[in-house]
Amino acid sequence: MGPVQVLVIGLDQPEFTGEVLAELSRLRSAGIVRLVDVLVVARRDDGAFETLAEPTAMTPSRGELAAAVLGSGEDESASMAQDGLDRPRLPTWSLADSVPAGTTAAVALIEHTWAAPLRDAINRVGGVPLEETWLAPDDVLLLEQMMRQDAP
Amino acid sequence: MLLVPRQLRRTGMTGNVPYYGGRFTPAQAYAAAHPRAERPPQPAPADASVVVAGGGSRPSRAEQLEALTHLLGSGVLTEAEYQELRARVAP
Numbered sequence: 303m304g305p306v307q308v309l310v311i312g313l314d315q316p317e318f319t320g321e322v323l324a325e326l327s328r329l330r331s332a333g334i335v336r337l338v339d340v341l342v343v344a345r346r347d348d349g350a351f352e353t354l355a356e357p358t359a360m361t362p363s364r365g366e367l368a369a370a371v372l373g374s375g376e377d378e379s380a381s382m383a384q385d386g387l388d389r390p391r392l393p394t395w396s397l398a399d400s401v402p403a404g405t406t407a408a409v410a411l412i413e414h415t416w417a418a419p420l421r422d423a424i425n426r427v428g429g430v431p432l433e434e435t436w437l438a439p440d441d442v443l444l445l446e447q448m449m450r451q452d453a454p
Numbered sequence: 455m456l457l458v459p460r461q462l463r464r465t466g467m468t469g470n471v472p473y474y475g476g477r478f479t480p481a482q483a484y485a486a487a488h489p490r491a492e493r494p495p496q497p498a499p500a501d502a503s504v505v506v507a508g509g510g511s512r513p514s515r516a517e518q519l520e521a522l523t524h525l526l527g528s529g530v531l532t533e534a535e536y537q538e539l540r541a542r543v544a545p
Contacts, residue, residue: 353456369455374458
């Protein structure tokens with residue numbers, strides 16, 4: 303399986319637009335990405351999360367897979383606070399870091415099928431990922447300008 | 455249905471890159487854990503309450519604790535990280 307990205311999108315209406323779904327469908331047909339599951343959540347004003355039913359079924363699992371991966375079903379915060387020094391200090395995140403109280407979000411699990419061969423190739427040659435990020439829009443614009451200038 | 459978010463490890467597309475998303479990088483954590491080491495002059499922080507007196511000189515224990523408290527209060531450090539670094543501050 304390829305790397306799976308978690309995309310959290312704040313929404314006024316708890317649904318992806320048809321345009322987004324059409325693009326994801328196109329990318330899947332091209333073997334680029336696969337929409338594994340979509341979970342729609344509402345965060346109440348008191349901070350609690352509730353799962354919402356999808357207006358349209360976008361994936362066969364209807365959010366159950368995403369809920370199982372992203373939610374534990376029990377409160378981990380107390381145990382994590384107790385053993386904080388013993389737990390490996392790996393950078394972590396949760397939906398609670400991303401979704402503000404009183405808002406709704408769609409959480410998509412997207413498999414980057416194109417990246418699996420690249421990842422495997424890097425592993426085979428013993429490559430060690432040191433950084434992986436995205437260029438900021440301004441820097442992308444700068445890059446575009448430079449590429450246009452270099453074009454024959 | 456209620457959902458309790460789980461803490462998930464951050465990782466990159468190609469593997470476990472050192473992604474810290476607002477957290478300490480290894481270099482920053484080392485610097486914070488070794489306050490006696492020589493460091494280049496830093497630009498003044500926006501919050502004047504945490505300015506270390508004396509320019510490049512070693513900050514006092516109280517100043518180090520104040521800086522750590524500021525980092526905890528601003529969400530840069532977790533409670534566990536705060537306690538760990540606090541214990542390392544020289545008496």
